[in-house]
Structures are given as C-alpha cells and as structure tokens.
Amino acid sequence: MTSTADAPRPPGRPRSVRADEAIIEATLDLLAEGSTIEAISVEAIAARAGVGKATIYRRWAGKDALLHDALRTLKGEPPQPSGRSVREDLIALVGAVGQNIDPRAAKIMPCLVPNVKRNAEHYALYQSIVEPRRAVMREVLRRGIRDGELRPDIDVEVTLALITGPLLIQRMLNWNPDLDETTLPARVVDQVLAGIQAR
Amino acid sequence: MTSTADAPRPPGRPRSVRADEAIIEATLDLLAEGSTIEAISVEAIAARAGVGKATIYRRWAGKDALLHDALRTLKGEPPQPSGRSVREDLIALVGAVGQNIDPRAAKIMPCLVPNVKRNAEHYALYQSIVEPRRAVMREVLRRGIRDGELRPDIDVEVTLALITGPLLIQRMLNWNPDLDETTLPARVVDQVLAGIQAR
Structure with a gap:
C-alpha cells in the first residue's frame, strides 16, 4: 500500500466543518476510484483531504466510523x-x-x-x-x-x-x-x- | 493474461459428455478462484479442462454461451x-x-x-x-x-x-x-x- 501520510496542510487552520467535509469527500472520491473498504487507509484519506491523520482521529474513532459517515452522506437522510x-x-x-x-x-x-x-x-x-x-x-x-x-x-x-x-x-x-x-x-x-x- | 493454449490432450478421444462436464467444471473452478467474467478466456478454460479450444467451440458458440451453461449448472434446475x-x-x-x-x-x-x-x-x-x-x-x-x-x-x-x-x-x-x-x-x-x- 502506498503511504502518503503527512501531506502538507493548507495554510491557516481549516475551519472544522470544512475539514469534516473535505475528509468525507476524500473518502468517497477514493472509494469511487476503486479503493476497497479493506484497502482504503486513514493515511490515504488524510493525504487526499489535505489534512493530517490527527485531524481525522480527533473527529472519528477510526476508519469504520469514518466510512459509516461517508456512506451515510452518499445515501442522504431517509x-x-x-x-x-x-x-x-x-x-x-x-x-x-x-x-x-x-x-x-x-x-x-x-x-x-x-x-x-x-x-x-x-x-x-x-x-x-x-x-x-x-x-x-x-x-x-x-x-x-x-x-x-x-x-x-x-x-x-x-x-x-x-x-x-x-x-x-x-x-x-x-x-x-x-x-x-x-x-x-x-x-x-x-x-x-x-x-x-x-x- | 497468461495464455496456456494447446494444453496436452489426455490420451484417447474423451467421451463427449465427459468433455462437456470437464469444460463446465474448469469454467466454474476458474470463476471460483477469482477470474472475472471479463478476464476468463476460452484458452484458459481449455487448458484447465485438458481439451483443445476447438473442442469448446464445437460445443458452444462462444464464451457467453459457455458461461450461461456453467452458471445454470451452478444454480441447478428450478x-x-x-x-x-x-x-x-x-x-x-x-x-x-x-x-x-x-x-x-x-x-x-x-x-x-x-x-x-x-x-x-x-x-x-x-x-x-x-x-x-x-x-x-x-x-x-x-x-x-x-x-x-x-x-x-x-x-x-x-x-x-x-x-x-x-x-x-x-x-x-x-x-x-x-x-x-x-x-x-x-x-x-x-x-x-x-x-x-x-x-
């Protein structure tokens, strides 16, 4: 698996909601491009979203919790x-x-x-x-x-x-x-x- | 894709039914091992079944017809x-x-x-x-x-x-x-x- 952790953060501190959205978007983009649930990594998501891994772990307990929220976003609210x-x-x-x-x-x-x-x-x-x-x-x-x-x-x-x-x-x-x-x-x-x- | 055409035929002329079964079995084995419908080839099936490609084409019009029969075998009759x-x-x-x-x-x-x-x-x-x-x-x-x-x-x-x-x-x-x-x-x-x- 290619690890691209520690991607450069965008200048200034990202606003919390914007970072959440960027992380969810990055997750969905990677899945849509063919990453499997098994293969997708928090590192890759962080790199794609332009945030550090710590930003993800501050908001989600782990990969599963993040995937849950990403898939919910995909489906929308019932x-x-x-x-x-x-x-x-x-x-x-x-x-x-x-x-x-x-x-x-x-x-x-x-x-x-x-x-x-x-x-x-x-x-x-x-x-x-x-x-x-x-x-x-x-x-x-x-x-x-x-x-x-x-x-x-x-x-x-x-x-x-x-x-x-x-x-x-x-x-x-x-x-x-x-x-x-x-x-x-x-x-x-x-x-x-x-x-x-x-x- | 690895091509293994022209596999050695078993000695003597295989009985027709036995060859049909071997071809169906080879198809199902390859699919069960992870070959996709797109990637599976008549060459690979022939090699696995120990028959020549011509034996397959004498019985089935092509890959789709063979896959149809193989999947039907899998499901059994209604x-x-x-x-x-x-x-x-x-x-x-x-x-x-x-x-x-x-x-x-x-x-x-x-x-x-x-x-x-x-x-x-x-x-x-x-x-x-x-x-x-x-x-x-x-x-x-x-x-x-x-x-x-x-x-x-x-x-x-x-x-x-x-x-x-x-x-x-x-x-x-x-x-x-x-x-x-x-x-x-x-x-x-x-x-x-x-x-x-x-x-």
Whole structure:
C-alpha cells in the first residue's frame, strides 16, 4: 500500500466543518476510484483531504466510523414520514430504497455487495446504514396498527421485507426489465396494503 | 493474461459428455478462484479442462454461451411445480430463490452483482438465468387465476417481485438479521396470498 501520510496542510487552520467535509469527500472520491473498504487507509484519506491523520482521529474513532459517515452522506437522510397516511408514507420510504443522492454511489455501492455477507465489519457497516431506514418504515407500520389503519396481527418484519425487496432487487440488478421503476413503489405498497389493511 | 493454449490432450478421444462436464467444471473452478467474467478466456478454460479450444467451440458458440451453461449448472434446475396448490408451489419456488446447488456459487454469484447493471453482456447472462425461473412462477400465478384460486385482476409482475424480493435480499445481503431464512418463504407467500386470493 502506498503511504502518503503527512501531506502538507493548507495554510491557516481549516475551519472544522470544512475539514469534516473535505475528509468525507476524500473518502468517497477514493472509494469511487476503486479503493476497497479493506484497502482504503486513514493515511490515504488524510493525504487526499489535505489534512493530517490527527485531524481525522480527533473527529472519528477510526476508519469504520469514518466510512459509516461517508456512506451515510452518499445515501442522504431517509425521508421523514409526513404522517398523513400509511400509504403515502410507505410510498415515499419505498421510493428511497436503493436510491442515493450522490452520483459516486453508482460506483461504490454495488462493489460493497460481494463482501456484505463474507466480512463481519462490512456487514456491521451495511446494517448501520440500513437499520435506521428500516426503523422509520417499522414505525410507520406500528403507527398504522395503533391508528386502526392496519390489522393488529400483521407480521411487521415480513411486511418490511415485502415492501423493500422489490425496489432493492430492481434498483440493484434491474431484476425484471418489464417493471417500471417509477410506478413500482405505489404498485408494491398498494398490493401489500391489500393484504394487511383493516377491513 | 497468461495464455496456456494447446494444453496436452489426455490420451484417447474423451467421451463427449465427459468433455462437456470437464469444460463446465474448469469454467466454474476458474470463476471460483477469482477470474472475472471479463478476464476468463476460452484458452484458459481449455487448458484447465485438458481439451483443445476447438473442442469448446464445437460445443458452444462462444464464451457467453459457455458461461450461461456453467452458471445454470451452478444454480441447478428450478423446482418443478407439483400443481397441488398455488401456495405449495410458490413456497417451493420462493424457497429456491438465491439458492445454489454448488458450493462454488458462494464465491461466484456475489461477484457478478456489481457488473449486472453496468455491462450489457453481464445483464443478458443474468437474465438468461433469472427469466426461466421467473417464468415458472408466472405460470403458477396464471394457473391460479384460471383455476379461480387467485383474483383475476392481480398484478402478476408486481406479485413476482413481491415474492422474490424478500428472499433475494435476505440470501444475498442478510438484509434483516431478525428474519429467519427457513420460515421466510412460507411467511412471504402467505402474506402475499392474503392480498391476492379470491374471496
């Protein structure tokens, strides 16, 4: 591995937010250029960001914490449910499955797939991104049960997989070329609701 | 790329079936050892199988056709529906999603994911494996509609994605660690059927 630690700092003390952004950007640039999660080093990130390693370690406990924040940046925040109806909230949340706000994601995300199940650190990183998004959906379903929109006996975890799976396989693999991605969230949610709505 | 064409043929003329098997096995071994779909060559496969390139070209039109057959071997045949009930048939078919009969698949299949959407040949290869399996499921749903088990107005393509998606994301990514893979096929099928069964 090439080590390029102790890169020259830019003149003057960088403002804290600007340094954070530069470090996140450098991480995403390196991943998009083909660095793997294993191979990427704090040294290389520091060099690319034009900061010292100590600046990174002051802000993040280590490489994993930094990668977590970088990948979160890539995906953006999960949409916040409006609370008007279960249907509307689920369509918005399902529409965001497999979507990213940063174009570098198209290079980075598919490359993570092969290692998610092989490597415990990858898996923990993956779950740290996925679980908060799943939690938002879960809360919408629970609210639907409390408000009487959904049957009280529904299988919440299976419902989460049912509404997420189709969009994820479609966006990751274009699983079925005959399915239109733009109309799919509403079609999926409507069909799932047909089975779990209170009558 | 190391070229090892013109490997010594084994003495005597290999029986046709045995040569086919050796060629498929060589292809899968090379892929499992890390050869990519792009990098793997007919020369390398021939050398590994102990046959001449001409033997391969007599049986397959080219590398893509050979890869197709090798990946099909990896997955095995899709289960044949028994025809007793839509529920039983779908549970069997959904249970086979993301499953492979060959242990080399765990090395090979995840590595195909990053390129499925980037590379038209990969995508065609992927669809040539997936579409026949989807067609078997589609026919079970259509039979259910004809026999009056399922409502005639169901969205067949969305139903296929609903029953396939959860198993695929679970087996590919262990998407939700709280879901038990062994009970998931029946839970998914039962919940989907709740929304599409004739009443």
